[in-house]
Amino acid sequence: MDCKNSSNNNADITEDMIFSCFAAAQKLQDTRTSAESFLDVEEYENRVMYPEFARWARKAGYPHLSNLFLKVAGEEKEHAVWLRKLYSEIGIPQANADVVRAKEALAEIKANCDRLIALNPDGVVENALRVAIRVEQREHLEIYPRLRDQALQEGLADAAEIYQKVIDSESVHAQLFQEALNEFISLKQKAQEAVVQG
Ligand SMILES: [Fe+2]
Ligand SMILES: [Fe+2]
Numbered sequence: 001m002d003c004k005n006s007s008n009n010n011a012d013i014t015e016d017m018i019f020s021c022f023a024a025a026q027k028l029q030d031t032r033t034s035a036e037s038f039l040d041v042e043e044y045e046n047r048v049m050y051p052e053f054a055r056w057a058r059k060a061g062y063p064h065l066s067n068l069f070l071k072v073a074g075e076e077k078e079h080a081v082w083l084r085k086l087y088s089e090i091g092i093p094q095a096n097a098d099v100v101r102a103k104e105a106l107a108e109i110k111a112n113c114d115r116l117i118a119l120n121p122d123g124v125v126e127n128a129l130r131v132a133i134r135v136e137q138r139e140h141l142e143i144y145p146r147l148r149d150q151a152l153q154e155g156l157a158d159a160a161e162i163y164q165k166v167i168d169s170e171s172v173h174a175q176l177f178q179e180a181l182n183e184f185i186s187l188k189q190k191a192q193e194a195v196v197q198g
Pocket of ligand 1: 042045075076139170
């Protein structure tokens with residue numbers, strides 16, 4: 001694969017840019033509002049974020065990473081189903097404003113990413129993996145444990161159990177993406193060493 005370094009390119013899309021676009025979840029205070037917000041986030045990851053990362057990986061020539069993003073996208077849908085069931089008595093929540101903003105920002109990232117993938121396919125895929133790890137770690141280490149503990153404090157044992165199920169799943173996602181990134185980096189290093197020794 002033709003992999004050119006785009007570090008001189010002003011339009012470089014950084015990990016932080018992708019992260020702020022996709023990590024749209026808001027930290028809200030009470031259990032009910034937070035859960036509504038995170039139902040949106042789960043759906044956003046299922047419908048927008050991971051399908052987009054899958055598209056980038058496929059375009060960059062990494063079908064196995066594309067499949068990994070799609071597999072996780074499918075599991076995010078399950079999280080949305082669990083949370084919706086949990087909150088079924090309060091109806092289908094409105095889209096969170098941050099999620100709406102992130103969807104708009106996505107259009108710009110998308111347009112620039114297509115160009116950047118042509119210049120630096122590996123860089124885009126590596127950034128997508130790093131962002132996926134940050135998103136999943138934040139969810140299983142901070143966001144859902146907070147919701148679980150809040151639910152426990154409020155005596156909502158069933159709710160706490162569902163949050164724990166989400167925590168366990170997000171933790172697996174973080175691990176899968178970390179392993180994929182490690183493998184991606186080590187393959188790149190081996191390829192570079194082969195060129196040097198060549
Ligand atoms: Fe999730
Ligand atoms: Fe996840």
